[in-house]
Amino acid sequence: MTRGRNPLLTAFAILIYAFLFAPIVVLIIFSFNVSRRNFVWLGFTTDWYPKLFANGDLLDALWITVQVAAIAVIVSTVLGSFLGLALARNRFRGAGSAEVLILLPMVTPEIIMGISLLIFFTQLFDQNGSLGQIAIAHITFCISYVAIVVRARARGMDPHLEEAARDLGASSTGAFWHVTLPLIAPAVGAGAMLAFALSFDDLVITSFNAGVGSTTLPIYIYSSIKFGVTPQINAISTIIVAVVAIALLIGWRLGTFRSDEGRRIDDAEAEAAAA
Amino acid sequence: MVWLLGFFLAPLLIIFVVSFGSNDATGHITLANPGLQNYVEATKPEFLPAFLNSVRYSLLTTVFSIGIGYPIAYWISRHGGRHKVLLLILVMLPFWTSYLIRTYAWMIILRDNGVANSILQAVGITDEPIPFLNTDFSVILGMTYGFLPFAILPLFVSIDRLDDALVQAGRDLYASGRGVFMHVVLPLTMPGIVAAAILTFIPAMGDYVTPDLLGGAQTSTIAKVVQVLFTSGRDWPYGSALGFMLMVITLAGTFLALRALRQETFG
Numbered sequence: 001m002t003r004g005r006n007p008l009l010t011a012f013a014i015l016i017y018a019f020l021f022a023p024i025v026v027l028i029i030f031s032f033n034v035s036r037r038n039f040v041w042l043g044f045t046t047d048w049y050p051k052l053f054a055n056g057d058l059l060d061a062l063w064i065t066v067q068v069a070a071i072a073v074i075v076s077t078v079l080g081s082f083l084g085l086a087l088a089r090n091r092f093r094g095a096g097s098a099e100v101l102i103l104l105p106m107v108t109p110e111i112i113m114g115i116s117l118l119i120f121f122t123q124l125f126d127q128n129g130s131l132g133q134i135a136i137a138h139i140t141f142c143i144s145y146v147a148i149v150v151r152a153r154a155r156g157m158d159p160h161l162e163e164a165a166r167d168l169g170a171s172s173t174g175a176f177w178h179v180t181l182p183l184i185a186p187a188v189g190a191g192a193m194l195a196f197a198l199s200f201d202d203l204v205i206t207s208f209n210a211g212v213g214s215t216t217l218p219i220y221i222y223s224s225i226k227f228g229v230t231p232q233i234n235a236i237s238t239i240i241v242a243v244v245a246i247a248l249l250i251g252w253r254l255g256t257f258r259s260d261e262g263r264r265i266d267d268a269e270a271e272a273a274a275a
Numbered sequence: 276m277v278w279l280l281g282f283f284l285a286p287l288l289i290i291f292v293v294s295f296g297s298n299d300a301t302g303h304i305t306l307a308n309p310g311l312q313n314y315v316e317a318t319k320p321e322f323l324p325a326f327l328n329s330v331r332y333s334l335l336t337t338v339f340s341i342g343i344g345y346p347i348a349y350w351i352s353r354h355g356g357r358h359k360v361l362l363l364i365l366v367m368l369p370f371w372t373s374y375l376i377r378t379y380a381w382m383i384i385l386r387d388n389g390v391a392n393s394i395l396q397a398v399g400i401t402d403e404p405i406p407f408l409n410t411d412f413s414v415i416l417g418m419t420y421g422f423l424p425f426a427i428l429p430l431f432v433s434i435d436r437l438d439d440a441l442v443q444a445g446r447d448l449y450a451s452g453r454g455v456f457m458h459v460v461l462p463l464t465m466p467g468i469v470a471a472a473i474l475t476f477i478p479a480m481g482d483y484v485t486p487d488l489l490g491g492a493q494t495s496t497i498a499k500v501v502q503v504l505f506t507s508g509r510d511w512p513y514g515s516a517l518g519f520m521l522m523v524i525t526l527a528g529t530f531l532a533l534r535a536l537r538q539e540t541f542g
Contacts, residue, residue, distance in 0.1 A: 013350040023380030109481020111498050112522050201373045237376040
């Protein structure tokens with residue numbers, strides 16, 4: 001490619017970056033708005049931040065969200081990692097259908113997953129709205145993502161390494177703990193991060209499966225938006241944006257983000273093209 | 276694997292089954308008189324607008340996402356230099372922040388006395404506030420904004436993978452800049468374009484949050500109808516039928532895109 005700069009393209013790119021960040025900037029600015037209705041700018045205040053920590057409903061919602069996300073991350077990371085490893089080695093029967101089964105949750109609209117789990121739990125288990133139900137729903141949509149990230153990494157791993165460990169007298173669990181796991185660890189970490197982001201942010205699937213007493217933060221925010229907003233929502237959003245930005249920055253600095261994110265998309269795309 | 280079978284595939288089968296059922300007198304789901312009544316109901320003309328809206332919004336969102344995403348991905352890949360990764364992370368940052376929060380931010384910007392109208396009025400472009408919110412414009416804008424990162428990433432991967440030598444060869448054979456793009460770059464990055472299309476079309480079809488928050492009460496899409504039927508409407512069998520149809524349309528769209536790609540690639 002000729003490396004000639006194309007000023008028009010660069011201008012367009014800057015415009016799009018502005019488009020991407022404008023809403024977030026506006027959101028942050030309005031978290032310091034005096035106006036309770038938060039339609040127009042009335043003046044600067046930081047009052048909404050301390051009020052946030054006095055808002056019991058919101059803190060409850062946050063706590064529930066964190067609990068669900070923790071369970072979802074742990075279970076989906078463990079299950080997804082093993083699934084990803086198994087798929088990378090491709091040594092079992094039905095591996096082909098397993099591939100399809102993993103991709104299906106990723107190409108199914110969220111709302112379909114939400115309603116199907118709702119009917120499933122109410123009809124078969126007479127369950128509706130428990131924390132466990134939400135956790136199970138979250139695990140279900142996180143597994144695929146973890147599996148695909150881990151599989152991409154495991155495919156790039158030299159299978160001889162594990163064999164070498166076995167030849168040197170390691171037990172199969174020993175080889176797993178000391179050779180395989182450290183090798184796929186960055187992917188497991190990336191998968192867990194992705195699972196956390198998906199779970200923490202999920203509104204659609206959760207809203208169908210949540211009941212009284214299991215209001216997660218996204219559901220709380222959604223209902224606040226629909227029935228009268230306060231700048232508190234902006235304040236909590238600003239905090240979330242800040243946390244995410246810091247996490248991404250750390251991830252970038254550590255360098256793991258780069259390779260794994262690239263591989264993940266790489267793989268998802270190859271997958272989509274091959275399906 | 277068992278987990279996915281149990282909690283993904285089984286529930287899907289159940290909505291398929293329930294979609295043939297009905298509500299009994301007490302409001303419970305019954306399969307006493309199974310039949311296609313829900314599907315007959317769903318194809319009534321009054322639901323056509325919702326279906327058409329869903330497809331129209333999703334298609335336009337897909338087109339805009341790729342139309343905007345392709346130049347950006349191209350720019351990052353070819354002009355990004357050593358900042359490539361940082362530029363990609365910047366694209367991803369909005370994606371990692373809550374979709375809901377971003378949609379809400381657009382509400383602040385687009386409402387009648389919102390940021391956009393304040394600026395336009397201050398500059399003197401308009402005296403009366405322009406009603407941005409609750410229009411097709413706001414829904415498509417919100418969706419495009421929300422799903423743009425899904426388009427940029429696969430596009431970036433396929434453009435970044437492109438071999439410079441091929442482009443150079445095209446140049447050497449006296450193709451114009453446009454000719455190289457049309458005959459070399461575009462066909463070679465087609466898998467990325469299709470992946471981007473699929474990754475934006477699917478969530479757009481299932482999205483009810485954006486049509487609800489940015490489209491207002493009048494804007495009806497299938498996902499919104501399904502959501503209402505399952506919450507306040509309490510007609511699950513009917514909702515299941517609509518949901519199942521939504522899924523079929525989505526998968527059909529995905530399938531068509533992949534087939535188009537295959538024909539493109541293998542002639």
